[in-house]
Amino acid sequence: LVGLAGPGQAQSGDLKPNTFEEITSYNNFYEFGTDKGDPARYASRMTTSPWTVRIDGMVDRPADYTFEDIMARMTVEERIYRLRCVETWSMVVPWNGFELADLLKMAGVKSGAKYVAFETLLRPEEMPGVRFPVLDWPYVEGLRLDEAMHPLTIMATGIYGRDIPNQNGAPLRLVVPWKYGFKSIKSVVRITLTDKQPPTSWNKSLPREYGFYSNVNPEVDHPRWSQATEKRIGAGLFARNQPTLMMNGYADEVASLYAGMDLAKNY
Amino acid sequence: MLADQVNTAVRRIPVWLVYCLGLLPAPWFLYLGLTGGLGVEPIKALEHELGLLALQIMVAGLCITPLRRYAGLNLLRFRRALGVLCFTYVALHLLVWLVLDVQSLARIWADIVKRPYITIGMSAFVLMIPLALTSNDLSVRKLGPLWRRLHKLTYVVVPLGAIHFVMLRKGFQLEPLVYLLAIAVLLALRLPVLARPRRVSRA
Numbered sequence: 001l002v003g004l005a006g007p008g009q010a011q012s013g014d015l016k017p018n019t020f021e022e023i024t025s026y027n028n029f030y031e032f033g034t035d036k037g038d039p040a041r042y043a044s045r046m047t048t049s050p051w052t053v054r055i056d057g058m059v060d061r062p063a064d065y066t067f068e069d070i071m072a073r074m075t076v077e078e079r080i081y082r083l084r085c086v087e088t089w090s091m092v093v094p095w096n097g098f099e100l101a102d103l104l105k106m107a108g109v110k111s112g113a114k115y116v117a118f119e120t121l122l123r124p125e126e127m128p129g130v131r132f133p134v135l136d137w138p139y140v141e142g143l144r145l146d147e148a149m150h151p152l153t154i155m156a157t158g159i160y161g162r163d164i165p166n167q168n169g170a171p172l173r174l175v176v177p178w179k180y181g182f183k184s185i186k187s188v189v190r191i192t193l194t195d196k197q198p199p200t201s202w203n204k205s206l207p208r209e210y211g212f213y214s215n216v217n218p219e220v221d222h223p224r225w226s227q228a229t230e231k232r233i234g235a236g237l238f239a240r241n242q243p244t245l246m247m248n249g250y251a252d253e254v255a256s257l258y259a260g261m262d263l264a265k266n267y
Numbered sequence: 268m269l270a271d272q273v274n275t276a277v278r279r280i281p282v283w284l285v286y287c288l289g290l291l292p293a294p295w296f297l298y299l300g301l302t303g304g305l306g307v308e309p310i311k312a313l314e315h316e317l318g319l320l321a322l323q324i325m326v327a328g329l330c331i332t333p334l335r336r337y338a339g340l341n342l343l344r345f346r347r348a349l350g351v352l353c354f355t356y357v358a359l360h361l362l363v364w365l366v367l368d369v370q371s372l373a374r375i376w377a378d379i380v381k382r383p384y385i386t387i388g389m390s391a392f393v394l395m396i397p398l399a400l401t402s403n404d405l406s407v408r409k410l411g412p413l414w415r416r417l418h419k420l421t422y423v424v425v426p427l428g429a430i431h432f433v434m435l436r437k438g439f440q441l442e443p444l445v446y447l448l449a450i451a452v453l454l455a456l457r458l459p460v461l462a463r464p465r466r467v468s469r470a
Contacts, residue, residue: 018307021307022307025306025307026306026307026308030438034436034437034438034440034442036306036308037306087437089308089311132440132441133439134438134439134440134441135438202438205438205439206438223382224382224383224384224434224435225378225382226374226377226378228374229370231308231310231311233307233308234307234308236301236309237300237301237309237310237313237367238367239310240370241370241371
């Protein structure tokens with residue numbers, strides 16, 4: 001694997017990535033169904049070309065940017081990150097992508113913007129899962145601007161050097177490695193800069209269980225299960241649970257973003 | 268009549284065959300789990316398969332009385348086998364959860380007291396123990412009318428199992444609600460207002 005200098009690489013030495021097969025067969029992408037195998041089964045129905053991302057709100061250059069426009073102006077690099085799902089499983093993914101900060105700079109963030117809102121594609125004729133109101137579609141997520149601008153935060157467009165498969169959020173998705181996986185919204189069609197904290201899908205659905213921040217934190221349990229340990233995907237039937245790391249192992253880089261905040265309250 | 272033909276055919280099926288066939292999924296799931304057939308995270312998958320099968324057997328067991336009452340189909344001689352199989356799968360589901368999933372005694376106890384869906388699932392299991400222990404001819408004879416009353420606990424256990432399933436899923440999901448609805452309907456059929464006079468006299 002090509003080691004690129006940069007943030008997130010410090011930990012990658014001891015990280016053994018999951019196989020391409022594991023990463024692309026066990027997914028949560030509820031637009032295609034709630035079973036872990038549904039996205040791999042049905043996401044091929046999603047048309048990902050042409051693709052545009054509307055960047056709007058408090059930006060200097062609001063526009064519908066085509067995927068090709070974006071890729072022509074971004075520098076793609078490899079980032080090997082842990083992915084920790086709120087459901088207590090985890091994997092290691094060698095993403096290819098670019099820093100979200102670079103994309104936001106391309107659109108020009110206006111002073112006064114404090115948050116970034118994201119939205120997933122909603123196309124019912126290609127998404128069998130949205131027939132059921134599991135969530136209030138389209139899927140939406142959000143970050144504080146400083147979280148979005150952090151060098152660890154990327155928009156991923158590939159895995160193992162290949163185009164990102166549909167079930168993993170083609171053609172481009174957010175990856176915020178120190179937060180539970182559901183924050184890393186897939187198949188993004190809209191990015192809006194705003195001065196108000198944007199609504200997020202899981203928080204709207206079950207506010208007691210899923211907060212706006214959703215930072216990986218072994219000390220703050222989910223109301224229905226402990227977050228102290230995790231199961232590494234691909235480790236087999238008799239695998240031992242692994243201890244979950246504070247901020248998913250990225251605390252040195254990101255803990256300062258939350259200085260002075262009560263992480264049990266801001267879960 | 269079709270029901271009579273089916274009843275005659277069914278009478279030839281020995282109960283031990285139901286036990287044997289009913290137990291086959293257990294080693295099959297274990298084999299799948301060990302060989303990658305349950306996907307890349309086999310622990311949860313095995314736990315869920317065993318729990319779901321237990322719930323499906325519960326639903327099948329609840330169908331026996333309405334089938335007899337409304338369709339004249341007599342499957343009563345398989346009811347004990349279904350009950351015992353169901354208990355077996357709930358016990359295996361619990362065992363996988365304890366040994367392979369949670370892996371820590373302290374956390375198991377914490378989960379049982381702190382997490383309502385686990386409290387409910389565990390209560391259902393505990394309530395099933397006296398039912399499993401008295402699923403034999405000797406107990407039926409010894410307990411007499413008390414046996415029938417004791418086994419009405421089924422009507423508590425089955426909805427608890429379905430509620431446990433609804434609560435453990437993330438969000439508002441269809442599959443567990445379908446089970447809950449089916450169970451609610453099957454239990455409602457037993458309400459005195461809905462229970463019509465039986466077409467087939469008690470054997």
